[in-house]
Amino acid sequence: MIALLPGESRALFPRLMDEMYDLRLGAARAHAGRPSAAVHRLAVVDYFDSLDPLYVLALDEMEGVAGALRVLPTTGVTMLNDGFAGAALDGLRVESPLIWEASRLTLRAAGDSPATEAAIDRTIGQLGVALNAIAQTAALTHVIGVFDRSMHRLLSHRGCAGETLAPQMRIDGADMFAVLYEVGAAMDAPFRSLAGDASAPPINLADLERLRQTNCRS
């Protein structure tokens, strides 16, 4: 199942947020050569998390977080524009209301609990299909992916890496890749083939919570 969690509603879902940050932490610990700071929770929560992004969460059968990514509009503050000082475009910002940035892709596979290849495929597929669906709902033209080396490699091996947008960049000791997806069938197809039967329309958790509160009141 795919759940959408607007950042402003994060306080309503502390378990999901904790699990997502734990996945990030596990991924940071798994990579040798990272600065030692990346071994505690604060190091994996960055400034961009404070900007009320949209979190896309892939949940397993037990409603645990199997994978996650973070979405921000490029008209605002983004990793590509503000984390790398416009390295992608000769110092110019990449800004358009029709282009959003997906970053902080994290999978259970990269953390402390190794997942099977099939589970990794399914989670990547679900997240990609959901990202395309979100982008279509918002009538976007493109999504920029900003991923670290391990995620980029996972996506590349599965034919989902998108087109390279900028030279490899470096932040906090990690190599980062900026890639481009064009919203629509071309983006959907490779992810859908990975997701198989597991792809389903995303559920907005904030809407569910509002509905629950309304029902409680009545």
Next chain:
Amino acid sequence: MYCEDVFDLIDRLTRAERFPVPNSFLSEFLRATGLANVAYLAFNIPTGLADRPLLSAVHAASWRKSYAQARRIDLEPVLRVGFGGIMPFDWRLLDRDDPIVSKLVGEALELDLGANGVSIPLRGRSGEYALFSVCCPEDASSLLAPRHDLIRRLMAISAIFHAGVRDSLAIEHHVDMRLSDPELACLRLKAKGISDHEIGLALGAGPTAARFWLETARARLHADSVDDAVEEACRIGLIRVGVERLRSAIESSPADFSSINRRER
């Protein structure tokens, strides 16, 4: 955004100083789309002042009066959903059984504003938030379809409007019309009527990259469409293409909705 923040925001809105913002842009937009009403609300807009202002603009006079009289506490559901998220918000998704929503919708119907609309949340590079909403009377709800095309148009228009507001409030005006090399190359080739596929090849990439750079160029030039961006780039001298060649290129190019929608010509 938490409930307390929303009510604090509304309280600030009722007490805020009003900035005169020309609304000819909105008038043009309404004429072009046939929609009846536009509302815009923003806060944390950079002005160079210590206290960043909260700004609101509402097009319909009847609605303005209602805003003042009702103190707009009733807008809370739209504000919360609109400001809290980044997704365009379709008012059909509002829980109409919620008493607050039901009251708001009732008032909107009384004022002949209609209860159907779309709100576009906006985020700015300086940390500002804004919400751009359109609505129309019930009997004109066909104007809100097809949704995908309308939302794409609204996303583009609202960002242009927001940039205009931000610029008008800025103390120091500096026009930066610098485009990147790939953006200029794409505009130049587009002006010559070359297909996205061929433009991509010329860049050593694919059509996806070509359409990406055309879209970023469109947004940078605050143009309504890629065609308009090409014209604007020619007008201000960013690119140089023969006039006859440009016109024939635009007229002969096929409809392409994969980038920003083309204006009817």
